Amino acid sequence: MAASTPVIITRPGERGDVLATAIEARGHPVARLAAMRLEALPETPEQRAAWLDFDHFRRVVVVSPFAAECLAEALDRFWPQLPLGIDYYAVGTATAEALHRRLGVRVHVPPTAAGEDTSEALLTLGSLRTLDDEKVLLVAGEGGRPLLAETLAGRGARVTRLALYRRRLLPPTPALAERLAAGDFRALVVSSGEILEYLARWCTGAALNQPLIVSSARLATLAGKLGFRAPVVARGATPTALATAVADACDPQEADVDQDDLEKG
Template sequence: MSGWRLLITRPEADGALLGEVLNAQGIHSSSLPLLAIEALPETPEQRALLLDLDRYCAVVVVSKPAARLGLERLDRYWPQPPHGQRWFSVGAATGEILREYGLDTCWPVGADDSEALLALPELDEALAQPTPKVLILRGEGGRTFFADTLRARGVEVDSVALYRRFVPDYHPTALVERVRSERLNALVVSSGEGLHALRVLAGDDWHWLRELVLFVPSPRVAELARQMEALNVVDCRGAGTTALLAALRDTPVPAS
């Protein structure tokens, strides 16, 4: 895999961890976080939902920040989590955080997206009751496909927004200068929001940045990238480090 020179756009802490793994594999990377995380204050309505956690047959956690912040709230209100409750995550990295805490957690294998989560037999089993209720721990805004699909199936869905993402205030040329100065040959994004932030920061330089290899986490984000006229999109079928490493192994390094 030597020869890859990657721009990592994950939030700072996650980008640093990924950089360490890549470095151990002999892969050069440079971190330019395009989304930062800010915890949101708890509202009385959210507190009421969490105090009634045992009403839900399933809890769905959409990201690592949601897992970490959600577990802080769980510690506060439920020293002993409700017995028999199933927890679900979109990806393995988030799921491992929950499982290490001691929660009965499932996630899809081979894809990190809402569609794969909705196809899990374990989710169907958890929802197989007269009046199923699901709680989603998530960030502010973002995609509502999962919740909308469950509601269409007759499931009662509540959501708790634990954090917001925002784009750091970079100089307009920060992205292109980083790519050129370090001779980077690929860009890595981990969400649709991250892709949008990348496109905005690229500005008028997108006409040549779009020619770089662009690693994305899912078919949905791959389609968004192609709609933006990215020319070399690679779907990693997951947002985690393992999925990225597999995609790097399977993708030819561009000629320098």
């Protein structure tokens, strides 16, 4: 396959920009496939009540960088100074960075584990194991997995789940749809199960045989069910982890040499 054949990435917005830069730094051109747009939802009475009573929550769990941005926008309007005594949690480092940048708060993040989904990893934190009658705010988008809310409630928390944004799926451009159909790409990088299921309809046998880079074992299992034959699980969803997995999948000989050098060292 030609060296100019791109790696297709599906991560939207600024995070996609960072991922593209990380992959390009490894020597691979990138094609951006805008498969999803995130849209903030209008404020509801339930949201307004939560913002007014924000100081009643003991813990706040945020599931994505965009959720963190939406939360910060709301709190700026209701709380010029944040109340004390609240612990903040994020499912990944990008979300934690957004919370710290926008709110200046210390954020608990899940322990790093190769190929482990960040929701499951977050739930292993000791401070989330016993939540007897504690009020917990879960900030997310519409839909999504119920794992966090159900597990926290099962541990005794009184959970308020607020959906602050919606995900809108977008079809590939004709040029990218053609690439997917022909398998004309070095690798496809997906860190969302919703996007993976959506794009599978454009992927023919040629595409299903190309490397698919995913951010968790859960997504790899889903990929197998959808017919993808070469899923590669990155060591997390960070740009560095995904770019490393791309390099390992696209340049396996170089990866073997690097590993040999590490073992010799």
